[in-house]
Every structure is written in structure tokens, then in C-alpha cells.
Amino acid sequence: MSGKTSQRLFRARLERMTEQLKNDMMSGALAPGDFLPSESALAEQYGISNKSVRQGLDVLVGEGLIRKIPRVGNQVTETAKELQATVTLGINSSLERDMAMSELLASFSRKYPSVRVRTITIPGNSRQFVKEYAESPLLDAFIINHQYFQSMEESGLLSTLEPLTPAEGTYRVLEGGFTADGVLYGQPLLFSPLVLCYNKDHFLEAGLPEPDSSWTWNDCIGTARRLTRRRERYGFVFYVMSDNRWPAFLLQSGEAFARGPDGGCDIAGTGLLDGIRLCDAIIHDRDMFPSVLSESNDDIGRLFETGKVSMMLTSYMSLNELKHSDIRYDISTLPYGREPRTLTVAMAACIRKGSADKRAAKLLVDYLSSVEGQMLIRRQTIGIPAIKPAAEAEVGEGLNRPSRYDLFRDIWPTMRFHRDLNLTSEGLGKLWGLLKTYWSHLIDDETLCAQVRDQLSDHVRHRGAGPVR
Incomplete structure (x- = not known):
């Protein structure tokens, strides 16, 4: 040495x-x-x-x-005694459901009684968070998803974050979403791929085989129509307005947004446009999809729990809505289009470099990503902890979990993130604006392609000729 x-x-x-x-x-x-x-x-x-x-x-x-x-x-x-501190933690409104936040913080307080944790709810929009909160002295630490992290990176704000050491046992693929130039700025805490959740009794009553990894969207659509019963239930649903749902259809094209030789982004004739059309066909299929009753994630959960819908596109985190229910359900891989891919959402904790209580903030983040903290998430929720020993641990009865909870272990190669579409955070927002207009049938394919070229060409993250495959 x-x-x-x-x-x-x-x-x-x-x-x-x-x-x-x-x-x-x-x-x-x-x-x-x-x-x-x-x-x-x-x-x-x-x-x-x-x-x-x-x-x-x-x-x-x-x-x-x-x-x-x-x-x-x-x-x-x-x-x-002067080492005693107060940490202000920024969280979003769903974390109580997703990771049993109150119980986690109560457990942390019992372990570290001299550290008081105060929570602040941060905006649901990543660009609003970057503008109003990322540099705010109000926060010592915050929990964000990889879209928020991408917004911070593109806004040049990663220098405001404290570099972190990966927690032992963390799934390495999750760290990539919170790493820049080889430096980890967000400690992964939990994640979820999108899956197909289905009512087992509905399939049994209809004499239909349950979904499996061979299902295409045509299989899903055909089965959903057979499960639909007029004035009783619909076959399939998902929350169209969520940017943690619709990007899956584009990711399954196996392509990403790119500039052509002339510098323009052209999606005409690509798998991306096919994915957009497929999503349009599904959400407007009145023989299986309830459009008016799918205006929020809460609507989707209630529809499924009350037996008003047989299948839903959802995440492990959203399955927490069912954890105390009596419904018999299970999960399967997402049906696929061109390629079997699924969108994955990950959450991570960051520490603000300018925090007045940085040592206490680190103590909190270290606890949330420790085996103890991660096992609490595993026992109290249906979300997937970010460290392997907790995610793959056996837990006792108590929650209504899907029997195929371990499905995520077999589909790592199919997991993708929003960034794999190759658009900036602002570009993804602009794309959503265009798709809302298109899926409302206010513009046609030709107009959509022209507007994508006009509005998104400057928001492609990496140059390239033709669709990135």
C-alpha cells in the first residue's frame, strides 16, 4: 500500500x-x-x-x-447537548401511503430522541419545486423522484446537494437515476415498476385464464372487453393524467426521441407514434375503459376495490390502497407493444449542502436507507424497499399483498425510467401538453408530428440521427 x-x-x-x-x-x-x-x-x-x-x-x-x-x-x-437539532424534511403528499412516513419518523425519533424532524409538503410539479424549494433554506433534506432530480440537474442545482455514499445493499440500477458525473446525490429509498393488477374472482367467474408475461396489449384489450358487464363493471382502467403511467406506452416502442440529420425531431412512422396511438385507442374504448370515472388515482383505487373494474395499470406504491382490503387480487407484468418494457418510479432522499443541521440530516437519511428503516417500509407497505436485503425479505401476514409480490425480481431487464425517452424535464412537460390535445381528438397525427418537431427538437437530451433504439 x-x-x-x-x-x-x-x-x-x-x-x-x-x-x-x-x-x-x-x-x-x-x-x-x-x-x-x-x-x-x-x-x-x-x-x-x-x-x-x-x-x-x-x-x-x-x-x-x-x-x-x-x-x-x-x-x-x-x-x-448542543448537538441536538431540528431537521426539516420536504416530502410529497403520497409518502405517508407509499412508505409509512409517520411510522418511519416515529421510529427514528425513538432511536435518536435528540433530533426533531419537521416535515414540509413540497409541490407535486418538479419544475415548481426547483423554482421555489430546491435552494430554500427552509429545507435540510427532501425526498424526490428521479424526475425531480433530472429537473435539478438541468437547472444546475446539483451543487446545492451533499454528495452521498451509497447505502450497502442498494439495487445499483436505482442509484443511476440520482447520480451525475459519478457522484450520488440521492439515496434511493423505494421504487416500483408499473404492473397489471387484476381481480382474481372476476377472471374465475368469467372462466378466463389469468394474465401472464406473454400478454400483449391485444390480449389485454380482448380480455378486458369480455370482462366488462354493462352497468356493472369495466374491464380495464388507468389514470391517464399521471405522468407515471402514459410514458410506458412510448417506452415500449423501444425507441427514444432524437434529432435527425437536419436537427429536427420527427416521430412520423416511428414506434413512438404507434405507442401514442395505442394509448389513444385504449382510453377511448367504451367497451372496456371508463373515462369519466378515471380522473384521479383515488378514483382508480376505489373502482378496483369496489369491483367496478377488473384490471388496472398501477404501481406497487398505489397498491397500498388495497393493503387493508378484502379483495382477492394479484399482479402480472405489463402487457407489451413492440417490446416488453415497463416504466419504473424511484424515490430518493437528498441532503441540502447548505443545511444548518447537516449532520442531523445525514443521520435521518442514513436511517431511512438502513436495513432497520427499509424493513419497516417492507413490513408496513406494499412498496419495494431500495435495498435488496429488505426488498427480498420474508414478512409475516397482516397486509393484503399480491402473491406475486416478488415479480419485480424477474423483470429488471424490462424496467425503464422517464429519462430513457431522451427528453429534458421541460420537454416531457411539453410532450404531455401535446398528447392531451391529441388524445382529446383536437389534432390529428400529422399535426401532432409537426408540433412535436416544432416544440420538442430543442428538448432532446442527446443528438442523434433518427429514433434512438
Whole structure:
């Protein structure tokens, strides 16, 4: 080992020791009047010499956090009480449902009683969040999805975030959505691919085989029509207005938005346009799809739980609406068009670099991504924790979970993110505006393609000739 490498390793271990001792004081594990472990015990624990331990303890003495009592030991002082802190955490309104936020924060408070967590609800629109909250001193940390992260990256705001070390056991593919230039800025906490959820009793009554991974959209549409019963129930539904639903149809084209040789973005004759047309055909099929009753995710959940619809395109997170229900349901892979792909949504915690309580914010983020915190998510919700040991752990009864909960383990190769469409965050918003007009039948294919070329060409993330495949 070179001298420089050895020196870096020494500094890292020494810093880890002092930071852990401070965290123990902050959490109350080491209270004023308590004595630290002996110098020899600390040296063995952190793999450094007794001399190095003394150097680290001298730092804590200099900060007034401990006092050295000759021939007795190192005692925590009253000054350590000043390490107590308040962390303001920005969350969206669905996190209570998605990851049992109240129970998580209550568990954190029991473990670290000297850290008070205050929550603020952040806007549902990522561009509004970037404009009003990303640099705000009101927040010490926040939980966002990868679309919010993309907005921050494109707005040049990643420098406001604290670089993070990946939690052990995190699914690596999730880290990519919160990494820029090789630096992780968001600690993944949970994720979900879109899946097809179905009512088992409806299939049984109709004598139809349950969905499986071979299903195309034609299979889904044909079955949905057979399951529909006039004035009783519809066969299939999803929340059209959600940007965590409709992009799946475009991702299944196997293509992405790109500039042609002339610099324009042309989708005429592409799989992207085919995906847009397919979605249009589904949402306007009155023989299976209830348009008026699908105006919110809450509507979708209620329709399914009350037996008014047989199948829905949904996420693991939204399945939490069913966790205390009696309905017999299960999940299958998303039906596919050109390619078997599914949209995946991931959530991560970020720390604001300018936080006045950065150490306390890190303590919170570390807890949320720890095995303890992640197992609480696993036990109390149907969402998928971001670390493998928790996501794949066996849990007891108590919630109405799908028997095929482990489906996500088999479909990693099909999972895609919004960024795989190759549009900027603003461009995705512009695309949604165009699609609303198109799916309202106010413009035709030719006009849509012309407007995509006019409005999205400057919002393609990477140059290329023709659709990116």
C-alpha cells in the first residue's frame, strides 16, 4: 500500500470514529456524564493506533464535547447537548401511503430522541419545486423522484446537494437515476415498476385464464372487453393524467426521441407514434375503459376495490390502497407493444449542502436507507424497499399483498425510467401538453408530428440521427 493510500485510509477511519462518537452524542446513546469506550477499545474498533485515537479525541476536547479525566477516561460534557437539532424534511403528499412516513419518523425519533424532524409538503410539479424549494433554506433534506432530480440537474442545482455514499445493499440500477458525473446525490429509498393488477374472482367467474408475461396489449384489450358487464363493471382502467403511467406506452416502442440529420425531431412512422396511438385507442374504448370515472388515482383505487373494474395499470406504491382490503387480487407484468418494457418510479432522499443541521440530516437519511428503516417500509407497505436485503425479505401476514409480490425480481431487464425517452424535464412537460390535445381528438397525427418537431427538437437530451433504439 502506498504512503498516500495509507494516509487517506487513516484519515477516513479517524473521521469515521469522530463522526460516530458525535452521532452517538446527538442520538443520546452517549449522554452528558457518560464515558467513552477506552482508547484501546476504540483503536481496535476503528483499526487505528492508540496514538491516532488520542488525536481524534483531542478534536472532540477542542470542540468542548468531552473532557479528559486522568486515569479515569473521556467523559461527555454538557456541551454535547448542543448537538441536538431540528431537521426539516420536504416530502410529497403520497409518502405517508407509499412508505409509512409517520411510522418511519416515529421510529427514528425513538432511536435518536435528540433530533426533531419537521416535515414540509413540497409541490407535486418538479419544475415548481426547483423554482421555489430546491435552494430554500427552509429545507435540510427532501425526498424526490428521479424526475425531480433530472429537473435539478438541468437547472444546475446539483451543487446545492451533499454528495452521498451509497447505502450497502442498494439495487445499483436505482442509484443511476440520482447520480451525475459519478457522484450520488440521492439515496434511493423505494421504487416500483408499473404492473397489471387484476381481480382474481372476476377472471374465475368469467372462466378466463389469468394474465401472464406473454400478454400483449391485444390480449389485454380482448380480455378486458369480455370482462366488462354493462352497468356493472369495466374491464380495464388507468389514470391517464399521471405522468407515471402514459410514458410506458412510448417506452415500449423501444425507441427514444432524437434529432435527425437536419436537427429536427420527427416521430412520423416511428414506434413512438404507434405507442401514442395505442394509448389513444385504449382510453377511448367504451367497451372496456371508463373515462369519466378515471380522473384521479383515488378514483382508480376505489373502482378496483369496489369491483367496478377488473384490471388496472398501477404501481406497487398505489397498491397500498388495497393493503387493508378484502379483495382477492394479484399482479402480472405489463402487457407489451413492440417490446416488453415497463416504466419504473424511484424515490430518493437528498441532503441540502447548505443545511444548518447537516449532520442531523445525514443521520435521518442514513436511517431511512438502513436495513432497520427499509424493513419497516417492507413490513408496513406494499412498496419495494431500495435495498435488496429488505426488498427480498420474508414478512409475516397482516397486509393484503399480491402473491406475486416478488415479480419485480424477474423483470429488471424490462424496467425503464422517464429519462430513457431522451427528453429534458421541460420537454416531457411539453410532450404531455401535446398528447392531451391529441388524445382529446383536437389534432390529428400529422399535426401532432409537426408540433412535436416544432416544440420538442430543442428538448432532446442527446443528438442523434433518427429514433434512438
